[in-house]
Amino acid sequence: MVEMDIQPTVVTFGILINHMCKFRRVDDALEVLEKMSDGKESGGISVSVEPDAVIYNTLIDGLCKVGRQQEGLGLMERMRSQRGCAPDTITYNCLIDGFCKAGEIEKGKELFDEMNKEGVAPNIVTVNTLVGGMCRTGRVSNAVDFFVEAQRRGTKGDAVTYTALINAFCKVNNFEKAMELFNEMLKSGCSPDAIVYSTLISGFSQAGRMADASFVLAELKELGIRPDTVCYNTLIGGFCRVNKFHRVSEMLKEMEEAGLKPDTITYNTLIAYASKIGDLKFACKVMKKMIKAGVVPTVATYGALINAYCLNGNVNEAMEIFKDMKAASKVPPNTVIYNILIDSLCKNNKVKSAVSLMEDMEIQGVTPNTTTYNAIFKGLRDEKDLERVFEFMDRMIEHACNPDYITMEILTEWLSAVGEIERLKNFCCGMRGFWFHCTKGFC
Structure with missing residues (x-):
């Protein structure tokens, strides 16, 4: 443009600043702002363009998105000092959003x-930003009061407002208030969307109120909104928790009729349920169907199946699944799976195998935790293997793995009985930062 003697306009600078802010290059965008009106010549052209409200708002939004709200406030003051360029609703919305996301609701x-005092009219975006911020920080009653006041001033809520409030009340198990807001939403003429219904279904399902979840599902269908896989997974999980498997079968059939395929979460939920009730045959059947459908099992899939076999005393079969997992799949076992197996091996008097598995755990780069050590300590106590328990106590200190009350209960009872109270004292003193109430009796 300079070479062709074309004078950049406010639009030129606006495009440049907008794209710099989108790519989080806020400092570069601020530099462009300074060059707009410095009056310096560039290639024979004297650049002197006053920024407008759009440019200021773009920069304020960019600053807020990278957590520089205070600089955004400073830019608003500069904007205010420029003739004919007063802050507007967008300016305030950008700043309010920035502070709310930073948790600075006040x-x-x-x-x-301030915007009300300055005669700048808030809109639904302003209201939703504050309602959402209050709900995220647990100030639900404040969010409701604020929303009521906004309505009194003439700003009606939309689906976003009601969803934020309904979700917040579902999280604290206040379903009566959630449904009250849902009914208020209907009366206000604001059409609920799939997100509102999914929020209610999820809340009711988590609380085990499956009759209410089913009612909301029926309402959803009546409006012609098709439930998605996430919605069905939520319901399947809920019916599993209340042991209504016939309803699970209905949900699976509905999914199939709607052309929706079960995903990893669907299969994992079914396997976990079958494992919980001890139906290993069904759990294996589901896993085979999962693999046949091309859905890759996850660590949660294997974990649920291994746990099921262990709970039923079939630790050898559990170990076979574990070996297959390591050899045939690309899913590495995690601490939880190792812990399930180690605990089960110890309970089945296979302490040597449990110790070997813990050695394998460390070779594989999987970090043992307090639960791992507790299972090993119990097994070694039953074997009366003092030398090995001392070794694992030292390892626990080395790994900075803090004991819990179960650890102390096992070790205190055992080591005190065999006259090894000094080793117990050294162990407690080696645990820096460990609970004072546990160690004060020894150190």
């Missing part, structure tokens, strides 16, 4: 009050 509310 500052967001302060800006909301």
Whole structure:
């Protein structure tokens, strides 16, 4: 443009600043702002363009998105000092959003009050930003009061407002209030979307209120909104938790009729349920179907199956699944799976195998935790193997793995009985930062 003697306009600078902010190059964008009106010549052209509200808002939004809200406030003051370029609703919305996302709700509310005082009208985005921020920080009653006041001033809520509030009340198990807001939403003429229904279904399912979840599902279908896989998975999980497998079968059939395929979560939920009730035959059948459908088993899939066999005392079969997992799949076992097997081996008097598995665990780069050590300590106590328990106590200190009350209960009872109280004292003293109430009796 300079070579062709074309004078850059406010639009030129606006495009440049907008794209710099999108790519988080806020400092470069601020530099362009300074060059706009410095009056310096570039290639024979004297650049002197006053930034407009769009450019200021773009920069304020860019600063807020990278956590520089205070600089955004400073830019708003500069904007205010420029003739004919006063902060508007978008300016305040950008700043309120930035402060709310940073958890500074009071500052967001302060800006909301300021915009009202300055005669800048808030819109539904302003209201939703503050309602969402309050809900995220657990200030649900404040969010409701704020929303009621916003409605009194003429700003009606939309699906986003109600979803945030309904979700917040579902999380604290206040379903009566959630349904009250849902009914209020319907009366206000605001059409609920799939997200609102999914939020209610999820909340009811998590709380085991499957009759209510089913009612919301029926309402959803009546409006012609098709439930998605996530929605069905939520319901399947809920029916599994309340042991209503006939309803699970209905949900699976509905999914199939709707052309929806079960995913990893669907299969994992079914395997976990079958494992919980001890139906190993069904769990294996589901896993085979999962693999046949081309859905790759996850660590949770293997974990549920291994746990099921262990709970039924079939530790050898559990070990076979574990070996297959390591050899045939690309899913590495995690600490939870190792812990299940180590605990089960110890309970079945196979302490040497449990110790070997713990050695393998460390070779594979999987970090043992307090649960791992507790299982080993119990097994070694039953074997009366003092030398090995001392070795694992030293390892626990070396790995900075803090004992819990179970660890102390096992070791205190055992080591005190065999006259090894000094080793117990050394162990407790070696655990820096360990609970004072556990160690004060020894150190």
